[in-house]
Amino acid sequence: MTTPMTGLDALPLLMNLSHTQRAAVAGVSRIETYEPGTRLFEEGGLADQCWVVLSGCVMIDTVVPPRGRIVVQSIGPGELVGWSWLVPPYRWHFGATIVSPTRAAVVDTGALRALADEDPALGYQLSLILINALLNRLQATRMRLLDLYRNPS
Amino acid sequence: MDVVLDLGGLDALIRVLRDDGRVVVGPVLRDAAITLAELGSAADLPSGWGVETGPGHYRVREREDAAVFGHSAGPQSWKRFLHPPRKALISSDSTGFHPVEDTAPDYAFLGVRPCDLAAIAKLRQIVGGKAPFVVAAQCTEPGEVCFCASMGCGPAAGPGHDIALTERIDADGHRFLATSGTEEGAAVLARVPARAASPDDRALAAGDVEAATRRMGRAMPELDLRDLLAANRDSAHWEAVAERCLTCGNCTMVCPTCFCVSVEDTTDLDGNAERAQRWASCFEIDFSYLHGGAVRTSGAARYRQWMTHKLGTWHDQFGTSGCVGCGRCIAWCPAGIDITEEAAALAGGEQP
Amino acid sequence: MTTWVPTPYQVVTRTVETHDSVTLALRPVAESLPRFLPGQFAMLYAHGVGEVPISVSGVPDDGTLVHTVRAVGAVSRALHDALPGTVIGVRGPFGTTWRLDGVEDLLVVAGGIGLAPLRPVLDHPSRRTVLVAGARTPQDLLYADELAKLSDVDVVLTVDRGDHDWHGRVGFVTEPLASIPLDPDRTTALLCGPEPMMRFCARTLLGRGVPAERIQVSLERNMQCGIGLCGHCQLGPLLVCRDGAVTGYPTAEPLLLAKEL
Numbered sequence A: 001m002t003t004p005m006t007g008l009d010a011l012p013l014l015m016n017l018s019h020t021q022r023a024a025v026a027g028v029s030r031i032e033t034y035e036p037g038t039r040l041f042e043e044g045g046l047a048d049q050c051w052v053v054l055s056g057c058v059m060i061d062t063v064v065p066p067r068g069r070i071v072v073q074s075i076g077p078g079e080l081v082g083w084s085w086l087v088p089p090y091r092w093h094f095g096a097t098i099v100s101p102t103r104a105a106v107v108d109t110g111a112l113r114a115l116a117d118e119d120p121a122l123g124y125q126l127s128l129i130l131i132n133a134l135l136n137r138l139q140a141t142r143m144r145l146l147d148l149y150r151n152p153s
Numbered sequence B: 001m002d003v004v005l006d007l008g009g010l011d012a013l014i015r016v017l018r019d020d021g022r023v024v025v026g027p028v029l030r031d032a033a034i035t036l037a038e039l040g041s042a043a044d045l046p047s048g049w050g051v052e053t054g055p056g057h058y059r060v061r062e063r064e065d066a067a068v069f070g071h072s073a074g075p076q077s078w079k080r081f082l083h084p085p086r087k088a089l090i091s092s093d094s095t096g097f098h099p100v101e102d103t104a105p106d107y108a109f110l111g112v113r114p115c116d117l118a119a120i121a122k123l124r125q126i127v128g129g130k131a132p133f134v135v136a137a138q139c140t141e142p143g144e145v146c147f148c149a150s151m152g153c154g155p156a157a158g159p160g161h162d163i164a165l166t167e168r169i170d171a172d173g174h175r176f177l178a179t180s181g182t183e184e185g186a187a188v189l190a191r192v193p194a195r196a197a198s199p200d201d202r203a204l205a206a207g208d209v210e211a212a213t214r215r216m217g218r219a220m221p222e223l224d225l226r227d228l229l230a231a232n233r234d235s236a237h238w239e240a241v242a243e244r245c246l247t248c249g250n251c252t253m254v255c256p257t258c259f260c261v262s263v264e265d266t267t268d269l270d271g272n273a274e275r276a277q278r279w280a281s282c283f284e285i286d287f288s289y290l291h292g293g294a295v296r297t298s299g300a301a302r303y304r305q306w307m308t309h310k311l312g313t314w315h316d317q318f319g320t321s322g323c324v325g326c327g328r329c330i331a332w333c334p335a336g337i338d339i340t341e342e343a344a345a346l347a348g349g350e351q352p
Numbered sequence C: 001m002t003t004w005v006p007t008p009y010q011v012v013t014r015t016v017e018t019h020d021s022v023t024l025a026l027r028p029v030a031e032s033l034p035r036f037l038p039g040q041f042a043m044l045y046a047h048g049v050g051e052v053p054i055s056v057s058g059v060p061d062d063g064t065l066v067h068t069v070r071a072v073g074a075v076s077r078a079l080h081d082a083l084p085g086t087v088i089g090v091r092g093p094f095g096t097t098w099r100l101d102g103v104e105d106l107l108v109v110a111g112g113i114g115l116a117p118l119r120p121v122l123d124h125p126s127r128r129t130v131l132v133a134g135a136r137t138p139q140d141l142l143y144a145d146e147l148a149k150l151s152d153v154d155v156v157l158t159v160d161r162g163d164h165d166w167h168g169r170v171g172f173v174t175e176p177l178a179s180i181p182l183d184p185d186r187t188t189a190l191l192c193g194p195e196p197m198m199r200f201c202a203r204t205l206l207g208r209g210v211p212a213e214r215i216q217v218s219l220e221r222n223m224q225c226g227i228g229l230c231g232h233c234q235l236g237p238l239l240v241c242r243d244g245a246v247t248g249y250p251t252a253e254p255l256l257l258a259k260e261l
Helices: A004-009 A019-027 A109-118 A120-145 B007-019 B114-127 B183-189 B199-213 B225-231 B237-242 B250-254 B299-318 B339-347 C074-080 C112-121 C144-148 C174-179 C195-207 C249-257
Strands: A029-034 A039-041 A049-064 A068-075 A095-108 B002-006 B023-030 B033-038 B049-054 B057-062 B086-093 B096-099 B107-112 B133-137 B163-170 B173-180 B261-267 B273-279 C007-016 C021-028 C041-046 C050-055 C065-070 C087-094 C105-111 C128-135 C154-159 C187-192 C215-218 C246-248
Touching: A004 A019, A004 A029, A004 A049, A004 A095, A019 A029, A019 A109, A019 A120, A029 A049, A095 A109, A109 A120, A120 C174, A120 C195, B002 B007, B002 B199, B007 B023, B007 B107, B007 B173, B007 B183, B033 B057, B096 C007, B107 B114, B114 B133, B114 B299, B133 B183, B163 B183, B163 B199, B173 B183, B173 B199, B225 B299, B225 B339, B237 B299, B237 B339, B261 C050, B299 B339, C021 C074, C021 C087, C041 C065, C041 C074, C050 C065, C050 C074, C050 C087, C065 C074, C065 C112, C105 C112, C105 C195, C112 C128, C112 C187, C144 C154, C154 C174, C174 C195, C187 C195, C195 C215, C195 C249, C215 C249, C246 C249
Parallel strands: B023 B107, B107 B133, B133 B163, C105 C128, C105 C187, C128 C154, C187 C215
Antiparallel strands: A029 A095, A039 A095, A049 A068, A049 A095, B002 B173, B023 B033, B049 B057, B086 B096, B086 B273, B163 B173, B261 B273, C007 C021, C007 C087, C021 C065, C041 C050, C041 C087, C215 C246
16 A cells, blocks of 8 residues: 555655655555546546646646537646645636546645745755646647648648 | 960861861850850950950959950859760650660860869769860969869869860960870870970979969858858758858859759650659759758858858768859859858858 | 659558548558668659658558558548559658667657657567657547557556547657656667657657757658658758658757757
8 A cells, every 4th residue: 555655755756856845745645546437537627636647647738619528638647637626716627537547746735835935945946846747737738739740732 | 295276276176076077165255255165266265355244243354365265154164075064865655775885076175274173073983975185274363253273183283184285475476385194185185296405494484373372362261161161050050041142053063063863754656655854953942852842042152052061061972072163154154152261150250 | 672663552541540641551562662760751643743751650561551541632532542552652661660678667758740750660579668749739649549448558648628528648648758667777768759749758868868869850851752862851061851740859969959950
């Protein structure tokens, strides 16, 4: 059984945190496993946690009438799921589904924010981690927008 | 073997080559330029005609003497004969794909300047084909745009000539020191009326060529050009040249070593097809066409491609420089862009 | 073989892969060409239309030529539409091969039609083979059935745009590349796809500690002769028909980063 600490220790995502800082994050997290098909959250719901995927796959989706529910992004091991907890109105902008057996560290983002308020150094490191993850996601999204594989004719 | 020919001897040389079944090509005055065409006799040569050249400038002028090789940097090079502007490659019909017979004649090139002699070797390394019989004409009067000496390609004829002529007109007459460069050249010379060359004849010719070496109007900067171009891929200078360069491609047409071709497909009404190559220029907007657009669209990128290839990446691709210092690109550029000045600008200094 | 004259091959099978791509299997009409190796290409001639360079997408032992052709222009459209029995002119083999000697972990990264020149390496012996392939949409994924049946390759597929029926990954190909398990010092990475995709994937792999010398890319430029004569395929000092298409990343990187080269 993986404890939050052992789960988070191995993650490149958190490698710039000190051992103590990582322990603090572990302290506000728990490990969960999810079966395929589980809806993690729905668009419009209260965003008060985030997930770090340890193994498995999560799909972010939205509904596009009349096409139905379309996946806009898949998220795999080592990556972060959930951003809307960061900014008001703290409501999910998309939905998320588990598509393969998944183990994740679930972070209580309210408690995480309190930790960051108390310890600005930790807060700064967490911000850098979030910015880095967002940057990677933005760059990959821009690459998709380039539509590189389109047929030039 | 070396001998001295007079004008009659030169005429006889042309006749011997024609009798051997060769098409003799040499300089002629046509359309107010010294171009290259088939010679029937020495009377076809541009006797007494010289040229006045400069950046973006070429005019024929009447000389005070009757020299036949007293000119340079004409709009054509021997490339036209070794690598024709259009050449059929294959035909395709219901019976299959067929090569096209090479119907090029056996050429004798008469009056090949040392720069062009070097160019013939560089070009043939890529395009192959039958070797022409070459009668080189060593330079004793560099043209204003010439810089063969700094490219190591003149004014003395390098290897690859069958016969080398050095023209001289003085009180002792209008004559040519003729030196054989190959056995075939010697055999041809032996059939031409001539007198033996004396040590004075040889010394005068050598002196004339040596003097020409010291009278060059321009030179490339003295450094490794390949390294210079490789180091300047991102130089701001390319944008500066682009403000003047019309990307007209004249330089690539007159350059004796530019070899790029494009392939064209044609079909006739019976459904038979032919593939042919035609001269192409890296300045053409679609030259680098790929996936719906060209890779090099800006003038800066296209000029950079031409100059970098000519002076730099030719070495990487073919083991030799692409430039022989003939100066044609300078004379025939409507904007008067001078490749030696551009090289000097990249090197960061003023041209000496 | 430095000739302009094509060797006649006949289309024996035409397999539709996607809405704009087919795989043609060609057999010699009479004379056959030397063996093509993975990474190499042929100049394929469609009578009266023209010639284009197409990599082999399969190297069967019996000398059949296998090419996956995407219809992007007049010539590729003619080849794409060629039915069994059509005679196609073939010249080749040209170009460099994927360098596979001493391979331990083989990481194959493909974008779009770039999967075609990489398909022949998927069964190369290795300690472990991973394929990460990106496509525009699920309908554009090549060889979907065949990939599903591969037993000794870890196949990671992703699309730029999902749809209602797609339950696989959605994201650019660099995303799974950032997180798949990887032993950088024992990995040989082969990349093929649009230039920006190869640049970004190489950057991701370099960031994960894969040495540049262990990364190979497949470069592309306008090609009209395939035999170093026409000058069109120049990329800096390289003639892609002769010095490529497969190039080591240390050589390729400065060329890929230069603008309009």
